[in-house]
Amino acid sequence: MTLIDVPQTAKFLGVCRQTVYNMIKAGEIPFVMVRSHYRIPREKLVSQLAAEPTASISSAGGVAEESTCRTNETIRPIGGSASKHQLDATLDGLLGPTTKRQRQR
Structure with a gap:
């Protein structure tokens, strides 16, 4: 029987160490205490994973699945190419106060 530590388990599962600790405390993965x-x-971990494939990332202890986007971003339907002036105006609007641009001579 090969025993692996928490960082090795995290790397094997593709999650962070804290997730492995949470899974241990929840009884989701087998463990033994050495000191x-x-x-x-x-x-045992490999056989458990083979026997019980997870349905989603969230059930594996990863990122929670969300059905809606939490941002307030609105996407304006635009088409074609924008001129340099339009791009500058859009960037100024996104970045805050307008900046004075020097004309090249």
Whole structure:
């Protein structure tokens, strides 16, 4: 039986160390205590993953799935190419106060 530590488990699962600790505390992955350190039996982890494939990233302890976008961004339908003046005006509007631009001579 091969025992791996938390950072190795995190790398194997593709999650951060804290997620592995959370999964251990929730009883989602097998572990043994060696002195005061968590060790995960690699073979048991592999067989558990093979037996119970996760349905989504959120159930694996990753990013929560959201059905709606939380930004207030509005997308204006535009087509074609914008002129330099239009791009400058758009950027000035997005970045805040207008800037004075020097004309090239």
